[in-house]
Amino acid sequence: MPQKKYCLFHLQGGFGKHCASTAVAKCIKNNFPSRELIVTGVWTEIFQNLPFVDRVYQMGNTSYYYQTYVEGMDSLIFANEPYFTTDHVNKKLPLVQSWCKMYNLEYNGEMPQIKFNPLQRKGAKDFWPSRANGKPIMVIQTNGGMYQEQRPYLWARDMPVVLAQKLVDHYEKDYHIFQVTKPSSEILDGVEAIKDPMTNMELVSLLLHSDKRILIDSCLQHASAALKMPSVVLWNGTSPKVFGWDMHTNIQAKTPAKLKLPNSVLFDFDFTGQESEYPYVDEDDDIFDFDKIVEAVDVELILKKS
Structure with missing residues (x-):
């Protein structure tokens, strides 16, 4: 043999x-x-x-x-x-x-893949739509990082709270909004927060039943790419050129006029968003263009229907 x-x-x-x-x-x-x-x-x-x-x-x-x-x-x-x-x-x-x-591999455009077995798909179908009260589902991921992280806001990747609440206020009448966050982070008004432990496949299965997705540089933007589900992704400190996917609408924060990186060595910003490196001293509420985000979200929906 x-x-x-x-x-x-x-x-x-x-x-x-x-x-x-x-x-x-x-x-x-x-x-x-x-x-x-x-x-x-x-x-x-x-x-x-x-x-x-x-x-x-x-x-x-x-x-x-x-x-x-x-x-x-x-x-x-x-x-x-x-x-x-x-x-x-x-x-x-x-x-x-x-x-x-x-690894000296010949790369031919391979993309991420996630596959659900029939029982996983049935479980997701029975679970997520039943909680949406007949409304279409929007997913907004405001926070990422390790589940046990105690700091509520990791600025390099997390969505600014004021912006996130403004987006929820804009869409909550028409959508059941699931907020993906972690226990230490702020829960928005007008959402159903998902921060209780569940398997990763159970969490990702939410995407299968979502109509709109506003995400950050965290797990769900990669999972959405794997499921071929274009989404709007907001980028604070990390780079969509490096970590993003072309299928998404990637919106990057405005870079401060004077950017200082005293503690950086091989990378510009630490993934964990060290407070001492926060570059938006007086601009926290305005680092993203709200109207641009809404336009991108609405365009994604039009493309899905067409």
């Missing part, structure tokens, strides 16, 4: 990075179709329904992994960190492309 050949793909990071990494996993499989693809990560459920992934391991729960896939085996290792590549640091390529280039 011929020896099996493997591609061993390891990654760490948040759920959004894992969503994006499904495109890298697909690219690895496309480059090495005869090898089994074994994925090891933190948020593993995102890979379980993907047909091109042969097996998934939870980081730290990899019993006998070395003897199964490494020792004496014909295995290719894909376990480097893309954030520290030259192309990523210099913002030359989108994350997925720099990730694939780091």
Whole structure:
């Protein structure tokens, strides 16, 4: 019996990075179709329904992994960190492309993928629309980061509270608005906040039943791309060129006239939004053009109906 050949793909990071990494996993499989693809990560459920992934391991729960896939085996290792590549640091390529280039893979436009099995789809259909009281659903993600993060506002990626409330006030009569946030963050008026623990697949399934989405640079913008659902995405400190997707309408905050980065080394802003680096000293309420956001949201709806 011929020896099996493997591609061993390891990654760490948040759920959004894992969503994006499904495109890298697909690219690895496309480059090495005869090898089994074994994925090891933190948020593993995102890979379980993907047909091109042969097996998934939870980081730290990899019993006998070395003897199964490494020792004496014909295995290719894909376990480097893309954030520290030259192309990523210099913002030359989108994350997925720099990730694939780091591994010398031929990239052919692979996009993220998320697949729900029939039971997951039925559960989502039974759960989300029933809470919307007959209204179409809007999803607004105001906050991201780790669930247990105690700081309520991570400015580099979170949506400004005043802006978020203004958007809710504009749309709440016509839409049931689900706010995706975390326990330490502010709950807006006129929304149903989702901050109770649920699986990532359960959270992402909300997108399947949404008509409009106003998101930030966090997990749901990657998940929306994986589900081929164009959305409006607001960018405070991170770059849509690097972390965004062309299918979305990406709206970037106005850059302050005088931008100081005293603590930055390889990256301009820390993902976690350190308060000492906050650049919008007197402009917090006006860093985004409200009318531009509303126009983009309404255009996305028109395109969906056409």
